[in-house]
Amino acid sequence: MSVRPAATLDLLPRDERRGTRAMAQFIATEAALFVVLFFAYFYLQAVNTQWKADAPPKLTLALVMLVLLLASSVTVFAAEWFGKRRRVLATRLALLATWLLGIAFLVLQVFEYRDHLRVLKPSTDAYGSIFYTITSIHGCHVVLGLLMLAFAGLLHHPDHEPEPPYRALHNAALYWHFVDAVWIVIVALLYVLANWSMR
Amino acid sequence: MTSDASSEERLEEFWRTEHSLKGVLGTVDHKKIGKRYIVTAFLFLVAGGIEALVMRLQLARSNAKVLGPEAYDQLFTMHGMTMIFWYAAPILSGFGNYLVPLMIGSRDMALPRTNAFSYWTFLLSGLFLYAGFAIGDAPHGGWFAYVPYTDARYSPGPNMDFYALALIFLTISTTAGAINFLVTIFRLRAPGMSIDRMPLFMYSTGTTSLLSVLALPALTVACVFLELQRNWGFHFFDPASGGSPLLWQHLFWFFGHPWVYIVFLPATGMISMILPVMARRPIVGYTWVAVATVLTGLVGFGVWVHHMFATGMNTLAMSFFAAASMTISIFSAVQVFAWLATLWHGRPVMTSALRFALGFIALFVIGGLNGIVTALIPFDWQLTDTYFVVAHLHYVLVGANVFPVMAALYYWFPKMTGRLLDERLGWWSFWLMFVGMTAAFLPMHVTGMEGMPRRIYTYPAQMGWDTWNLVISLGAVVFAVGVLVTVVNAVVSRRHGAPAGANPWNADGLEWSMPSPPPSYAFARLPLVAGRHPLWDEHDEFADPLDERRLDDGRLTFATSAVDGVPRAIADMPDDTLLPLLLALALTALLTAVLVKALTLALLLAIAGLALAAVWLWPRQFAEPVA
Numbered sequence A: 001m002s003v004r005p006a007a008t009l010d011l012l013p014r015d016e017r018r019g020t021r022a023m024a025q026f027i028a029t030e031a032a033l034f035v036v037l038f039f040a041y042f043y044l045q046a047v048n049t050q051w052k053a054d055a056p057p058k059l060t061l062a063l064v065m066l067v068l069l070l071a072s073s074v075t076v077f078a079a080e081w082f083g084k085r086r087r088v089l090a091t092r093l094a095l096l097a098t099w100l101l102g103i104a105f106l107v108l109q110v111f112e113y114r115d116h117l118r119v120l121k122p123s124t125d126a127y128g129s130i131f132y133t134i135t136s137i138h139g140c141h142v143v144l145g146l147l148m149l150a151f152a153g154l155l156h157h158p159d160h161e162p163e164p165p166y167r168a169l170h171n172a173a174l175y176w177h178f179v180d181a182v183w184i185v186i187v188a189l190l191y192v193l194a195n196w197s198m199r
Numbered sequence B: 001m002t003s004d005a006s007s008e009e010r011l012e013e014f015w016r017t018e019h020s021l022k023g024v025l026g027t028v029d030h031k032k033i034g035k036r037y038i039v040t041a042f043l044f045l046v047a048g049g050i051e052a053l054v055m056r057l058q059l060a061r062s063n064a065k066v067l068g069p070e071a072y073d074q075l076f077t078m079h080g081m082t083m084i085f086w087y088a089a090p091i092l093s094g095f096g097n098y099l100v101p102l103m104i105g106s107r108d109m110a111l112p113r114t115n116a117f118s119y120w121t122f123l124l125s126g127l128f129l130y131a132g133f134a135i136g137d138a139p140h141g142g143w144f145a146y147v148p149y150t151d152a153r154y155s156p157g158p159n160m161d162f163y164a165l166a167l168i169f170l171t172i173s174t175t176a177g178a179i180n181f182l183v184t185i186f187r188l189r190a191p192g193m194s195i196d197r198m199p200l201f202m203y204s205t206g207t208t209s210l211l212s213v214l215a216l217p218a219l220t221v222a223c224v225f226l227e228l229q230r231n232w233g234f235h236f237f238d239p240a241s242g243g244s245p246l247l248w249q250h251l252f253w254f255f256g257h258p259w260v261y262i263v264f265l266p267a268t269g270m271i272s273m274i275l276p277v278m279a280r281r282p283i284v285g286y287t288w289v290a291v292a293t294v295l296t297g298l299v300g301f302g303v304w305v306h307h308m309f310a311t312g313m314n315t316l317a318m319s320f321f322a323a324a325s326m327t328i329s330i331f332s333a334v335q336v337f338a339w340l341a342t343l344w345h346g347r348p349v350m351t352s353a354l355r356f357a358l359g360f361i362a363l364f365v366i367g368g369l370n371g372i373v374t375a376l377i378p379f380d381w382q383l384t385d386t387y388f389v390v391a392h393l394h395y396v397l398v399g400a401n402v403f404p405v406m407a408a409l410y411y412w413f414p415k416m417t418g419r420l421l422d423e424r425l426g427w428w429s430f431w432l433m434f435v436g437m438t439a440a441f442l443p444m445h446v447t448g449m450e451g452m453p454r455r456i457y458t459y460p461a462q463m464g465w466d467t468w469n470l471v472i473s474l475g476a477v478v479f480a481v482g483v484l485v486t487v488v489n490a491v492v493s494r495r496h497g498a499p500a501g502a503n504p505w506n507a508d509g510l511e512w513s514m515p516s517p518p519p520s521y522a523f524a525r526l527p528l529v530a531g532r533h534p535l536w537d538e539h540d541e542f543a544d545p546l547d548e549r550r551l552d553d554g555r556l557t558f559a560t561s562a563v564d565g566v567p568r569a570i571a572d573m574p575d576d577t578l579l580p581l582l583l584a585l586a587l588t589a590l591l592t593a594v595l596v597k598a599l600t601l602a603l604l605l606a607i608a609g610l611a612l613a614a615v616w617l618w619p620r621q622f623a624e625p626v627a
Helices: A017-046 A059-084 A088-116 A126-155 A167-198 B004-015 B021-026 B030-059 B069-103 B112-134 B159-187 B200-232 B245-262 B265-279 B286-302 B315-345 B352-375 B377-383 B387-417 B423-449 B466-496 B579-595 B599-617
Strands: B556-560 B567-572
Touching (some): A017 A167, A017 B159, A017 B200, A017 B245, A017 B567, A059 A088, A059 A167, A126 B599, B030 B069, B030 B387, B030 B466, B069 B112, B069 B159, B069 B200, B069 B245, B069 B265, B159 B200, B159 B579, B200 B245, B200 B265, B200 B286, B245 B286, B265 B286, B265 B315, B265 B387, B315 B352, B315 B377, B352 B377, B352 B387, B352 B423, B387 B466, B423 B466
Antiparallel strands (some): B556 B567
8 A cells, every 4th residue: 555645535624515515505495486486576566556555654763774784784784703712601692682682673563564454454355464574574584593593502612513604503503694685675666665655 | 564465354344334224214325316316307298208108108099088187287387387397407416316426436425315315305305396286286386387377367276386385495405505515516526536527417416506506596486586576465466466478488498498407418428428439549638528518518508588489579589589599500510519529530330329329329419400491580470379380399319318227227226226128128219209300300390380389188180180199199109119028128128138347348437447337435535636537547536555545444535626626625424314304304394385375384493403404414423533
């Protein structure tokens, strides 16, 4: 047997990218889901000239919720940054901040629903149906994203870490950014556009 | 340094599946899962076939009384759903599961537990659907379930709820499987297998998987809308409240047409693997075939409206979709001519596999031609909803799915079992199927042009359709006998067939480099690929002077870069586990709870499912590398 060089293939590091690749595909299929939902929204708008409830959803609260989610994208980015540097406490605090912002978003959504349901119900007309379907499916994604972040945060312990950077947190963060991005589109299409065209 | 024999013993120790109940229910071995997929999908084919035969008994003559209208509606709906959703795509996933890792020189799929989960959800969603059949409330609105027939006003009862929930369930399975294929193809190819050296089957499976990832959400959304409208007072499809029945059709066909390619492209990929081997030469126009495959998938997103030409739309939009539909035929023609040129320049050896491949080409060309005429809008207005369309879709689906699957079975059965299928029975099976197919579906063009509508459960004698319908029914029986011959062939040959050896066809692919059936770890040494036809070229893929490609310290295989196949890391694979089955069972219970509207229970089951997912994702102890 000849002398083995220092870097043979069997000494390569462990693969950590399959999960990230799978998460990217999962986000792609989720994005397609929202594209289809927006298609349905505009299709229903195109076949109607007038909705029963003549009041577009209130813009202010949606923008506040947007600010919350954008801030949470920053905090989750910070969590990852600390995580890569193995600063456990800072990571956990940044994740906690993300969590609080996400919970605040959900609480505001409940308030918004309570207010909005007085003028518009899912059963009022097709507009009510699609409005509540899109926003509540997004709400479910927020819940799922928070659970992922909580899971990654619980995992985040030096004893559990095979190699830095820590991939579970990275994958959960990717999903969280996606959930935030969807809300930007929802605010633009379902809130801003609706108020603007009513003017 | 360990010897080769002790290294293989170590590998077997790591990779084998226990001979126990836990082993059976918990295996994550892609070879076992692939075979299960194939057998299960085949059983669904038999179920769908029996449904078709009962319908043909009813339609064999005018005013027959075998089935009433409701029973007939349930049967044609179940036939369509079974064949399209639970046979045609899953059987290709089965071959893909078995073959993709072996063809790219990997020891398993990228996400083995997800792979097991895909299988269990596929099986359980099928059983969920058939539970509706068993209690007499099967879906009865056609496989495309057009509203308003399928909303609660015209279809009370749980029939269409079974439809919507079973399909939502199946999309979970298919999406998980598609993600797995994509990650596998782009991460686990053997060192040196750059994308221009991939077997063409990877292009077709990869394209199909991308279509699944992007198109299936439309079906999910459509089914969610349908459930919300049927049971919870929503109004997506109800014109009185601002909805539109056409919204269903758009959503359904936005998914539905890509699905046609999902059940067809992997089949062409298998033909591109089989036909060159039987013609004894590399395929002509590898790059053209690869590009045509990908483009078929991409342009396939722009053709869905051609299912809706009769709904009344503006001419410009319709012309666009007609043109896009015709463009697809160019890509299909590229593939067909590449196969013909391969045969022309090769020295074809006539085997059952090649015979089925040739039968596929003939039927597929007919199905393509009668498809082109239905893309002509005025012609389509005449023929839509007649038996002409039934003829077209069966030429495409049977011709371009069942025949290639048969070719694949005759070709890869020896690899899976170590035994060859009987060639004489293969000859009988092929000719019975081909003649039966022609007798069953060619006359449908005529009855269609004579105006016989689809989905009618009977017809009066004075229409003059009796003779052709009798011929069609007899053809269906002959076709079924042909399938049965191959089933018998497989059952007998599995034990008593001639031993196959590692490479009975002198083929070029990596899957033929190992004994048949393959050991649990597949490759004793992982290959280093230097060309498109590993076993035909001069390069020895398994030469390993540095002794670095055994990876016998655990369930390990190489992870490589997506384009060039440069080794980047070592992928550590999970052990067998019951979690995928448990999660699939939790999902079944969840959907059953939704079906009976037990929402609190559904919420609890969702939480249970999330808890299982958390256990699943908890980090495994990585096997310590032995440095």
